[in-house]
Amino acid sequence: xxxxxxxxxxxxxxxxxxxxxxxxxxxxxxxxxxxxxxxxxxxxxxxxxxxxxxxxxxxxxxxxxxxxxxxxxxxxxxxxxxxxxxxxxxxxxxxxxxxxxxxxxxxxxxxxxxxxxxxxxxxxxxxxxxxxxxxxxxxxxxxxxxxxxxxxxxxxxxxxxxxxxxxxxxxxxxxxxxxxxxxxxxxxxxxxxxxxxxxxxxxxxxxxxxxxxxxxxxxxxxxxxxxxxxxxxxxxxxxxxxxxxxxxxxxxxxxxxxxxxxxxxxxxxxxxxxxxxxxxxxxxxxxxxxxxxxxxxxxxxxxxxxxxxxxxxxxxxxxxxxxxxxxxxxxxxxxxxxxxxxxxxxxxxx
Amino acid sequence: xxxxxxxxxxxxxxxxxxxxxxxxxxxxxxxxxxxxxxxxxxxxxxxxxxxxxxxxxxxxxxxxxxxxxxxxxxxxxxxxxxxxxxxxxxxxxxxxxxxxxxxxxxxxxxxxxxxxxxxxxxxxxxxxxxxxxxxxxxxxxxxxxxxxxxxxxxxxxxxxxxxxxxxxxxxxxxxxxxxxxxxxxxxxxxxxxxxxxxxxxxxxxxxxxxxxxxxxxxxxxxxxxxxxxxxxxxxxxxxxxxxxxxxxxxxxxxxxxxxxxxxxxxxxxxxxxxxxxxxxxxxxxxxxxxxxxxxxxxxxxxxxxxxxxxxxxxxxxxxxxxxxxxxxxxxxxxxxxxxxxxxxxxxxxxxxxxxxxxxxxxxxxxxxxxx
Numbered sequence: 001x002x003x004x005x006x007x008x009x010x011x012x013x014x015x016x017x018x019x020x021x022x023x024x025x026x027x028x029x030x031x032x033x034x035x036x037x038x039x040x041x042x043x044x045x046x047x048x049x050x051x052x053x054x055x056x057x058x059x060x061x062x063x064x065x066x067x068x069x070x071x072x073x074x075x076x077x078x079x080x081x082x083x084x085x086x087x088x089x090x091x092x093x094x095x096x097x098x099x100x101x102x103x104x105x106x107x108x109x110x111x112x113x114x115x116x117x118x119x120x121x122x123x124x125x126x127x128x129x130x131x132x133x134x135x136x137x138x139x140x141x142x143x144x145x146x147x148x149x150x151x152x153x154x155x156x157x158x159x160x161x162x163x164x165x166x167x168x169x170x171x172x173x174x175x176x177x178x179x180x181x182x183x184x185x186x187x188x189x190x191x192x193x194x195x196x197x198x199x200x201x202x203x204x205x206x207x208x209x210x211x212x213x214x215x216x217x218x219x220x221x222x223x224x225x226x227x228x229x230x231x232x233x234x235x236x237x238x239x240x241x242x243x244x245x246x247x248x249x250x251x252x253x254x255x256x257x258x259x260x261x262x263x264x265x266x267x268x269x270x271x272x273x274x275x276x277x278x279x280x281x282x283x284x285x286x287x288x289x290x291x292x293x294x295x296x297x298x299x300x301x302x303x304x305x306x307x308x309x310x311x312x313x314x315x316x317x318x319x320x321x322x323x324x325x326x327x328x329x330x331x332x333x334x335x336x337x338x339x340x341x342x343x344x345x346x347x348x349x350x
Numbered sequence: 351x352x353x354x355x356x357x358x359x360x361x362x363x364x365x366x367x368x369x370x371x372x373x374x375x376x377x378x379x380x381x382x383x384x385x386x387x388x389x390x391x392x393x394x395x396x397x398x399x400x401x402x403x404x405x406x407x408x409x410x411x412x413x414x415x416x417x418x419x420x421x422x423x424x425x426x427x428x429x430x431x432x433x434x435x436x437x438x439x440x441x442x443x444x445x446x447x448x449x450x451x452x453x454x455x456x457x458x459x460x461x462x463x464x465x466x467x468x469x470x471x472x473x474x475x476x477x478x479x480x481x482x483x484x485x486x487x488x489x490x491x492x493x494x495x496x497x498x499x500x501x502x503x504x505x506x507x508x509x510x511x512x513x514x515x516x517x518x519x520x521x522x523x524x525x526x527x528x529x530x531x532x533x534x535x536x537x538x539x540x541x542x543x544x545x546x547x548x549x550x551x552x553x554x555x556x557x558x559x560x561x562x563x564x565x566x567x568x569x570x571x572x573x574x575x576x577x578x579x580x581x582x583x584x585x586x587x588x589x590x591x592x593x594x595x596x597x598x599x600x601x602x603x604x605x606x607x608x609x610x611x612x613x614x615x616x617x618x619x620x621x622x623x624x625x626x627x628x629x630x631x632x633x634x635x636x637x638x639x640x641x642x643x644x645x646x647x648x649x650x651x652x653x654x655x656x657x658x659x660x661x662x663x664x665x666x667x668x669x670x671x672x673x674x675x676x677x678x679x680x681x682x683x684x685x686x687x688x689x690x691x692x693x694x695x696x697x698x699x700x701x702x703x704x705x706x707x708x709x710x711x712x713x714x715x716x717x718x719x720x721x
Contacts, residue, residue: 004679011685011709025459035691200468274468332574333360334397336711342690 015248016324019043033236033282034341038245056233057097062163064099066090069156075122077196079188079207082155083125085284088210089235090159091133095214096231096287098167098221101133106140107156112147122153133212135159166221171249173229178318179296180254181289183216183309184209185262186239187278189285191270202273204266209308211285216306220289223302227295234286237341240279242288243316243326244340251323256316256338259331280341290318357573358396366578367401373585380406381537382584383674385527386544387414387702388572394711396574406581409674410704412526412630413544415491416443417668417696417703420628421660423519424449427488430517430653431462437480438464439473440488443700448693450660454488470502470516477506477514486649487516494546496520496638497611500618503640503647517649518639520619523547524555525636526627531563535675540584542577543569545599550615552607553597560593571599618644628696629662629669668695671704678708685709 019035021043029036046054057066068090075082091101106126110119130137188209195202213233220228232242239261243254256279263271263278271278285308291299296314303312326338374380384390390410393399399408412418424447431438431454438454445455445466458464463483467473470487477485489499499516506514523544530536543556548569559567566587570580580598587593597603618641625637640648649655662668666688667681678684678697688694690706697705 004677007679007684014686014689023456025456027455027459029455039691199472330395330397331360332358332363332396332398332401334400334574336394336397339690339710 012322012324029342032341033241036342037236038340055097056093057099057159057161059097059099059163064094064097064161064163065158066093066097067156067158068093069154071151071154072193073151074196075118075152077208078192080210080284081122081125082153083122084129084210086155086157087126087129087133087135088212088284090157091135091161092213092233092285092287094159094161095212095217096233097161097163098169098217098231099161099163100218101135101159101161101212101214103136103138103160104130105158106137108140108142109150109154109156110142110144111150111152112144114152118152122155126155129212133214164218164221166225167228168226169228169230171230171246174246174250174252174290174318175229175292176252176318176320177293178229178290179293179314180243180256180316180318181291181296181300181303181312181314182234182239182262183213183287183289183303184285184311185264185267186234186283186286187267187271187281188264189283190238190281191267191278193282194274195270200274202270204270206264206266206270209283209285211308213285213287216287216303216309219302219306220291220299224291224295224299227292228299229290229292231287231289234283234288236282238278238280238282239286239288240277240326240338241341243338246290247326248324253319253322253324254316254326255319256326256328258328260313260315262311262313279338357571357575359575362575363401363578366575366582370406370578370582370585371403373582373589374403374405375589376405378405380539380585380588381409381674382406382540382542382581383409383411383538384542384570384577385411385413385523386542386546387417387700387704388546389542389544389570389577390414390704390707391702392572392574392577394707397711398574398577399712401578402581406585409538410671410678410707411541411674412530412627412672413492413523413547414697414700414702414704415495415521416441416447416700417672418521418526418627418630419444419447419490419519419696420626421448421450421662422626422658424454425451425660426655426657427517428452428454428457428462429656430486430649431457431464433484433653435482435484436463436653437476437483437485438462438488439467439476439485440464441468441490442466444488444490446693447696447699470499471505474502474506474511474514477511478509481513483513484652485514486653487514488519489516490519492521492523492544492547493550493611493615496619497550497608497614500614503618503644504614506647507644512646515647515649515652516640517655518619520638521625521627521636522621522638523551524558525633526630527556527559529630529633529636530673531559531565533673536673538565538674539588540565541567542580542584543567543595545569545571545576545603548597548599548603548607550608550611553595553603553605554607556595560595564593566593566596568596569599569603571602617641626659629666629672631669663694666695668697668705671695671697678705681705
């Protein structure tokens with residue numbers, strides 16, 4: 001007879017195995033940032049290119065390089081648009097790798113029939129976002145495809161940054177006792193997109209949180225220096241997926257105090273109605289930082305003084321046991337596992 | 351009252367937990383079944399069982415509408431979805447339920463036009479907006495969701511929309527409960543009754559449980575405090591030697607149900623002679639189909655539905671899990687061959703399924719501390 005402990009040990013053994021890409025076709029789940037995405041990356045892409053460590057950006061001779069594509073629908077939504085995302089998404093991948101963004105390249109895939117006004121608006125949005133993120137657009141490309149072959153426009157940006165000498169960031173730096181910080185309230189971008197699509201007949205004043213994060217990272221590096229262990233931006237799959245990736249990569253446990261996680265009341269309400277946990281909803285201007293217990297107060301004070309990060313909060317702690325798992329202490333006084341996202345609650349959010 | 355977090359008050363939870371401890375007989379083991387998948391979800395999401403004494407065990411019942419759909423019906427749905435000109439609509443949970451040759455999500459990637467909707471009215475809207483396509487709605491659920499399908503069909507008829515059909519998999523709650531209670535391997539002390547179903551059918555249909563089977567049942571709401579209170583009410587009945595239907599969810603459930611909803615159900619649906627339940631087999635008069643008056647809206651009559659019965663996978667023990675005979679982790683394939691991303695059994699698909707809820711939320715045993 002199986003004991004519960006044995007069953008759990010078997011599960012963890014299965015979970016710890018590298019994921020394999022075994023699907024016959026690509027489904028929308030492969031783009032959702034959860035387990036299927038991870039299987040695609042770990043099972044097909046990384047081995048093909050001999051990549052061992054997967055990070056938001058690669059460091060080469062003191063420079064950091066990253067790339068990202070943007071296919072969000074609709075292209076404009078409360079609080080932002082695809083052009084703004086295309087800049088912020090990429091500079092944030094550099095920032096959380098501890099690199100100051102320097103330059104971007106820009107590729108546009110445009111659908112035949114796209115209004116010049118829409119195109120002009122997005123180009124201006126890109127220019128404004130680049131200026132606000134203090135980064136130059138230095139090269140680019142344009143392609144046009146037949147009507148129906150893409151959805152208004154897709155954008156791909158590649159970002160180059162300089163690794164900051166103060167940064168000592170690595171998932172392997174996580175230690176038991178380290179604290180977990182989020183830089184603001186969670187789930188606003190995904191919820192704003194969800195409502196902007198008008199499929200739910202729900203209305204609420206929720207704006208995307210899209211914003212560049214270098215200033216937040218800069219403040220954290222200033223306040224915590226090498227006590228800052230690791231940073232991630234919590235995009236697709238939300239804060240829950242980031243915590244799971246790190247717990248798995250570093251072989252540590254993360255315990256989250258649900259009551260401490262900042263959630264805008266309108267986001268909480270919309271998620272409640274739709275049966276979605278805000279911890280799994282995408283953000284486009286929120287980072288998760290791991291800081292040593294000694295430096296956490298300074299780090300948090302520095303972060304909350306950065307515009308756009310006023311609601312930053314400490315939400316949990318790193319433990320050693322059970323390795324690879326994220327646990328939640330519920331506001332009700334119970335406890336549960338918070339696993340990787342499975343399936344796809346909402347496609348094409350970025 | 352905002353009717354949201356008032357029922358999640360941790361302090362009141364601790365008070366109720368203490369009441370529960372003082373109500374149980376030490377040394378006696380209590381096995382209570384929550385019938386409804388919504389309850390299972392709440393229990394895990396909030397960690398409600400962490401607040402219960404060790405000798406009170408919650409067993410997860412058959413009330414997850416996605417979990418009870420047999421493979422053959424999924425295959426039928428996929429076959430309809432592949433027909434020329436069809437837009438196939440369903441709730442998100444159904445997309446990942448495995449048939450014998452894949453899921454609706456995979457059928458979508460193969461080119462079938464399958465769309466996720468949040469209400470059957472969304473499916474009707476698609477039909478209205480694309481009159482050149484045949485829009486099919488994959489209807490699942492107990493009496494909770496059946497009235498919304500019924501109202502959608504009434505509206506379709508009133509508007510004269512002809513390109514809309516329903517693939518009906520609605521089921522009723524009483525027959526599976528009776529089948530469960532007849533099962534010889536069942537050892538239960540009481541039931542937490544399904545709150546959402548009861549908003550429609552009321553508490554009265556459950557009177558047979560105490561009358562014929564000597565088990566108490568308390569209809570419960572879906573917030574953590576609701577569940578703790580329902581557990582307490584059952585334990586008090588057991589302590590006092592009472593055995594009756596009680597209604598914890600009075601703020602929503604009238605004892606006689608919702609007469610309007612029951613009226614539209616009777617108008618639109620009729621009972622099938624029998625319907626197959628995953629893991630539980632065929633149960634008489636447990637499924638609904640469209641009545642003859644709505645025959646032209648019945649996908650099973652408009653399309654050539656294969657209707658091939660597919661046996662449940664051998665390794666899968668969903669049936670025993672649904673009956674509460676084994677706990678999720680006692681299944682041979684739980685968490686190894688059968689996981690939420692590659693489910694074998696339906697209990698692993700929906701977040702209300704006993705196995706998925708346990709895997710996603712409950713997997714970390716309560717005695718173990720994070721250190």
